[in-house]
Amino acid sequence: MFFRWDWLRPVLTAPIVPTLGPVHPDALTADLFEDTLRAATTGDFLPYDKDRRWGGEKDERVLREEVVHEPERTLVPTLTRRGRGTVKIFAFGHGGDVVDEAAELAAKLAAVHDVAGARVVRPLGPETAHPRGTRIQLKDFTAGPCPNLSGPVRPVTDWPTSVRETFAPFAAAMAADGLAFLHTQMQAGRCGPVLAAAVENRIVGAIGPMDVRPDAISRRQLMPQYFAVLPEARGRGLGRVLWRAAMHWGQSHGAAYQLLQTEVDGPSDRLCQSEGLISLGFTHTTSA
Secondary structure, eight states, rough: SSSOOHHHGOOSSSSEEETTOHHHHGOOOOOHHHHHHHHHHHOOOOOOOOGGGOOOOOOOOOGGGGEEETTTTTEEEEEESSSSSEEEEEEEEETTTHHHHHHHHHHHHHHTTTSSSEEEEEETTOOSSSOEEEEEEETTTTTTTTOOOOOSEEEGGGHHHHHTTTTHHHHHHHHGGTHHHHHHHHHHHOEEEEEEEETTTTEEEEEEOOOEEEOTTTEEEEEOOOOOOGGGGGTHHHHHHHHHHHHEEEEEEEOOEEEEEEEESSHHHHHHHHHHHEEEEEEEEEEE
16 A cells, blocks of 8 residues: 555545545545546546546546655546646645745656646634635435425426526526536436525525435445526525525435535625535645
């Protein structure tokens, strides 16, 4: 094995694995990191990769020959060719100089691979004061029931045709939140159900796709969803109704948990915090 758990475990302040993203704390092992190295040589999706559901080929891979693994720090570079390309360095370590070292490595590798982006991803523990970036949150479906709030929410396919036809303009308006991409997947029949909220016969919010898959330790996970409400429809509680409907769906379909990533102090972050989700840590991404 390349990764030593006695070196790696002390610097894993948040349960995030390069190319895979957040994982359940119980599934966080050196084997997961080893799997990313093996996938780097094949270009295949790992069986439990959340992006596998979209098909195609894995876009991001670990630059295995450039990994730095030492007793007090581990730097894992990844490369994506999407757009103009990006190198990211996942900087695991407690010393302040680990970020500077990661930034230097990111800039060097971006030049070597002729890509435009060079970034440092810094995992931070849940005890971090005044965090910035993205919060990793856990919804535990085994902790209690997830009631389905009454409200104007149902699968898109269950709405009348005239209402379903308003999903396309809604998705276009919320393209920055991923809804346009989701709409293309829906049209191609490549994803699970999408829940939508409608007001006055017009879709104004959606969450999906709904999908439950096994993780690295065979525990059933509700996959991450795209989630958006039109700006003019906010402030009416529709986001909470949509989110609870999704959690009810996940629990009803046998999911044990869901992991969410929310922008610190953003609307989704405040919603999840008010719903009692467990904060597992943070990731802070900076340009090198």
